[in-house]
Amino acid sequence: MIKILIVDDSPLIQSLLKEILSQAPDMQVVGCASDPYQAREMIKQLNPDVLTLDVEMPKMDGISFLKNLMRLRPMPVVMISTLTQQGAPITLEALEIGAVDFVAKPTTNVANELHAYTELLQQKVRTAASANIRRRPVAASAPAKPQQEIEFRLSHLVAIGASTGGTEAIREVITRLPKNFPPVVITQHIPPVFSNSFAQRMNSLCAMQVHEAEDGQVIKIGNIYIAPGGEHLLIKRDGGKLVCKLSQTPPVNRHRPAVDVMFDSIVDQGLAKRTCALLLTGMGADGAKGLLNLREAGSVTAAQDQASSVVWGMPKAAIDLGAAQATLALNDCAAWLVNQAKK
Structure with missing residues (x-):
């Protein structure tokens, strides 16, 4: 009980x-x-x-x-x-x-x-x-001071999915990314009112520019795009550019935004081989099948480990499917992303 x-x-x-x-x-x-x-x-x-x-x-x-x-x-x-x-x-x-x-x-x-x-x-x-609260932060840590001189591949894309415990896990990762890092797209299960506040809070902490994604918004280096609450975030090609596409199609895995929708859009657009994907803490299995699809299409993939996850649901589901090439402690995720994006 x-x-x-x-x-x-x-x-x-x-x-x-x-x-x-x-x-x-x-x-x-x-x-x-x-x-x-x-x-x-x-x-x-x-x-x-x-x-x-x-x-x-x-x-x-x-x-x-x-x-x-x-x-x-x-x-x-x-x-x-x-x-x-x-x-x-x-x-x-x-x-x-x-x-x-x-x-x-x-x-x-x-x-x-x-x-x-x-x-x-x-x-x-x-x-x-059932949550793991041993590693929960008592207060926000000071933003990391990431290196600025690293050269990254120009066509690289990073995709991150998360749910329960994800707001703070995402903060731990993206505050450690340098200003000139390749673009990052994020789907976090979050209600409509909160996604804008979350994006603003992350923008105040990060070297990169953080946005609540807008429909048709061009995806650029040095920028992070967070799916709005209540809308799926898809990545689309528009000529030589990548853009954010928002959709109010039905929930997937009972969620909108859903991580699987974002991951699958990357595969559908033929972008998997230039994408690095990470699945963080969260309840359920959203993102697991999408991460597997990404891996099979040529993406580099990883999932957060049990010890550092608040809820080891989504990452475990991905690992059980064989979708994650690496299993990472939260503190190691940013460095892993940086290494994958280097020229």
Whole structure:
């Protein structure tokens, strides 16, 4: 049984979350705390496996509590708050501090939507319960100072896919890439509101220029393009150029954007032999088949290892398929990408 402690100052939200989570046969809500101080004592007494945590609470806000928690007693946390929809920067900060994932508070009583929310919340709690939090960063590290003098192949392309735990894994990789590095395209499973904030945050940390990808945007050296939430990112040829193509076709592997869609577009355009692809931490198997297709078409491929992954789902699926030529610790990914792109 997964033991869950709910931390939220609203009795109504406490009751609703308890009802939703208690429906799962493998979950037990062991308590509800109305503020971080009460939560601190209940954690000591009840030893929960997963915490659900609100952002806005009396006495101490959720972010401050999360910082203390990850410093003193690291444990899996799923952020649940109305602020996750409008307050994308706050949510990204929570992930940076060490929260495994986030979900908005339920805002509807419509039966089918509440059913979907129930499945989503239970899934995120299960994932959090099995997450590897030993290597979660307590705070963002200072941006690396990558070398600028390396010469890279002009036609090279890098493709990266990630899901749960991916925002921070991506940061660890791309902040170590030099300003003149070949173009990078990224699909991270992320809601629409958050992809722009994520791109802006990465742009402030990276030597390269980071964008939320736009339809028709030309792909250039020294630039990183992140798939917008809610839209697939495909890579297309346009004469002698490569461009980003956005699509709202149905979700693939239950995701839009989907990593498989981006990877397969590279194969479809005959770009595999000039592409280096990397699959990072994430739940499920999205990207595994796409990575295999890339490898079989001539790409150089790698997947993150278990020890450094928050959730070793997508990388494991790729490794099991034989899609990854290399299995890498997160700290080694940037250097591997740089070596693959050298002239």
